[in-house]
């Protein structure tokens with residue numbers, strides 16, 4: 156058997172005991188270094204042991220429970236997907252979706268953690284694996300070729316219990332099983348299992364450690380007399396066509412994911428919770444504040460914020476408001492979608508990213524606006540960062556996700572049934588006077604957002620410290636103007652007549668441009684303006700962003716000048 160870097164055999168790489176709470180273990184397999192860590196939800200991750208930023212070992216990083224944080228520049232990666240969730244050097248931006256570390260398949264069974272160089276083969280229990288109370292021996296590293304180690308282990312078999320070679324590099328005799336973890340061409344780790352827990356565990360461990368240490372010494376003496384084996388040949392993976400042709404501006408491909416409605420429940424009076432689970436494996440990485448588009452059975456698309464905490468990727472939980480005046484979107488979801496139904500959703504997008512470099516973060520939610528802020532609070536909570544969450548509702552029964560909020564350790568304050576004037580004074584005292592590196596995030600009804608923005612401005616908060624997400628754009632849209640747009644990258648000039656949006660005209664001319672809410676609230680269609688004067692009609696940009704005239708939302712905003720030049 157010749158070892159290769161792409162060997163699909165499952166080998167043990169750690170024992171379950173190597174992964175205590177919030178620890179990161181450095182594993183090795185077939186010439187690779189691995190960062191092995193258990194998230195707070197019990198999932199074990201096996202990743203390439205290097206940060207995608209500067210290649211620093213992630214095994215010296217910090218296990219934050221749902222994310223692994225690189226020790227060097229603090230990049231964070233999500234449990235399960237290894238997708239990057241935060242880059243401290245760009246605290247106000249959501250990292251690109253393609254920043255994702257290499258993951259390896261993993262199973263935890265029989266007291267050991269197993270992995271393989273790829274997932275070409277399903278994990279299969281070794282013969283005789285079931286029906287025992289397995290007891291793991293202490294691992295013994297050996298500087299010798301893995302096959303020589305296996306042969307030497309087989310020779311340990313007593314005469315009345317012949318050695319039985321198992322698939323991979325493994326051997327058993329009686330109730331003793333040895334697995335050789337091939338670390339490199341000239342190094343291995345012996346991992347042993349006993350089929351039943353011994354009466355005296357310490358004496359048993361000592362006995363096996365002494366036996367295997369003597370074996371190791373013999374093997375290492377013999378290895379020194381042999382020529383060194385050829386190192387494992389690297390198996391280069393072809394760069395995917397998508398990455399090798401990545402355009403400068405990445406346009407979302409409109410990929411949809413099919414999810415199953417795992418749970419539907421009444422979270423509060425007028426708020427229905429939906430848990431949307433992956434049909435296979437896990438869902439894509441998201442950052443706090445992210446939303447998904449849900450494609451509804453009636454053909455409509457609606458945006459809902461993900462409420463999950465870090466690394467929680469087996470399902471997304473959203474909250475949907477039951478609105479009597481609903482135009483069909485949320486109404487369809489609430490009234491016709493049942494548990495077990497399949498839905499199509501988009502990959503998560505984040506136009507409301509959370510900075511994690513604040514000395515104090517204030518989260519202010521009104522009604523169903525709690526959904527993105529619940530996710531933010533969960534991320535801040537896991538990282539033990541300083542935050543407070545103020546949640547305004549009309550009455551106690553309308554307080555959604557109450558038990559999830561009560562499980563947090565930060566300062567969560569419920570404000571119920573306050574009159575309008577009292578809401579304003581409560582917001583003012585929650586904000587306080589601004590001081591360096593404080594940020595506020597607000598999501599709720601339009602009037603509440605305006606109150607927070609005005610109060611923050613009056614109390615010295617700079618615009619860049621005030622982050623907001625509107626549910627929708629309630630402002631009347633004036634689409635009576637007509638003008639030309641020059642698309643600089645596409646070398647096209649298009650006429651936008653009255654009654655049509657820039658987005659519609661671009662689509663009519665065959666351009667694929669990302670959008671989501673199409674009412675100037677979500678930020679998906681944000682575009683750089685090169686020339687011309689914009690007639691801003693969105694609620695996504697703040698006042699100074701609008702005044703800068705450097706960007707616009709093509710779904711609602713228009714031109715005041717006869718011509719606009721856009722970076723599309």
Ligand code: FES
Nearest residue numbers: 671672673678710
């Ligand atoms: S698509 Fe949502 S702001 Fe334009």
